[in-house]
Amino acid sequence: MNTTLRVDEPREILALVPYQLGFRPTRSVVLVSLRGPARRVGLVVRADLDDVADPADGPGVCAVLASHLADDGGTAAVLVVYTDRLTGPADADPQVDRALRGLRATTDVDTLDVWVVTPDAYFSPGCPDRTCCPERGRPVQDLDATQVGAQMVLAGVAVAPSREDLVRLPEVPADARARSQAAARRNRARRAHLVGDAATTAWRIEALAAWSECRAAQVATPAGAPLPPVVLGRLQAALEDVRVRDAVLVSLVPGRDALASLVVRDVAGQDTSSAVGDAVAAVVDPVAGLRPGERARTDRAILEQVASHASRRRRAPALTLLALLAWWHGDGARAASLLALVDQADPSYRLASLLRRAVDAGMPPGWAALGR
Structure with a gap:
């Protein structure tokens, strides 16, 4: 406002x-x-x-x-x-x-x-x-x-x-959840049986492309209509891969889609750590801080669907990214509530632990600090 x-x-x-x-x-x-x-x-x-x-x-x-x-x-x-x-x-x-x-x-x-x-x-x-x-x-x-x-x-x-209603996820029919989780198991098994770096990189590129396709589909989907359960299940399994999750995180920052592609490609000799650091700084740094982009609402809708279709112990990646989006918007209460759900799923999830430090300390996102 x-x-x-x-x-x-x-x-x-x-x-x-x-x-x-x-x-x-x-x-x-x-x-x-x-x-x-x-x-x-x-x-x-x-x-x-x-x-x-x-x-x-x-x-x-x-x-x-x-x-x-x-x-x-x-x-x-x-x-x-x-x-x-x-x-x-x-x-x-x-x-x-x-x-x-x-x-x-x-x-x-x-x-x-x-x-x-x-x-x-x-x-x-x-x-x-x-x-x-x-x-x-x-x-x-x-x-x-x-x-x-x-x-x-x-x-x-x-x-x-x-406060409890802050993190109420969309209700999902039992058959849709079952189909989604079956798709997640298939994609998880496929990832586990890959041999060699080239095959793993190709799987990650495909996973990031699926995220981009979900974004486009969500925009074209009538309000309130869910994405296909099978697509959400594949994406759930993809987010369990830390490099794919980091690429999706980077893509949340406006103007960083090309960098997200580099993260999953892991190009030989291409050091992406500095660029990833710059993207994260766009969220947390009071000097370089950016507000969430126009796609943030779309991203939240997709991640909420992924989390709601997943089993409780498989929700941590999607819930953590949702918590990051909430904190980035300045909604510390929702971020804290989402991180509490992550604790129920996986108390050792590292990215959630890092984000929790910022939330518990009352640290504002970069754009909010920049506006002082």
Whole structure:
């Protein structure tokens, strides 16, 4: 969204939070960084209320949240507590009180505005003005009738009902999943019986071509219609090959299709490591950072179909690439949820472990850092 938000209106910021997270938070603490004199919205970071308010671990969680805010360079911030225990400003809750006290003590900004959102109301705790914060707060439905809400609806942006819904994969009929997994087994067996580097390279070239064909087919496919299960199964097996997966990763970056081809070809004497590093820098480097390209939505749709057709233990490559796309879009919550699914599939999957470090540290993608 390119329109500058009027951040002097608290309800606009409160309305924005679910869109920034991708889901409607519950029992959460959210910090919104406001940058510069114009108070532009910067980093939005969330933690579980139970963790922030924990007597033993809470101070450490508060310190981590505050450090993310400091790294973002915000001069002001909005602290929002989402709880289901309060009904209005007149109430009190020890857990909410601990969370507020902990973050007030650790957050070093010029201005910290504090709000509480319940299932029915929102209010600023301690506000003495009953015209601003009535005894039971303002109706939470007011947050839907905002500039932010209207812009997001017009842009077709949706918010998941919960964090769990962020990573809900497409439902697949049992027969389609069976056909897809059978195709994956055949392609996996074919790869295992290849003899010599030339045969392996030819298989990888064919695999990357299949990815490109899926992209073209997905664009031409009516919205919501799945790709053929057999095609998805072959692609699933192809992504289990690290070099093919890396080539697909590189192809996600705008303008890097030729480089992706070099990655699978592994041309003798052709050192592609530096070029691959440049492509990765386009995602993570705050100097060279690029936004995701126009094909990102297509790529996400394909990878979601691959993951949904695969058995649980075979999902790691597709889920990790989906997590990378989510993080690249600035959707750390979805990335974290997808990485949790990778853990269920393969806890030792290396690329996921590397990405998890960035997500857990609250590290923004390069383009977001570049925009500070």
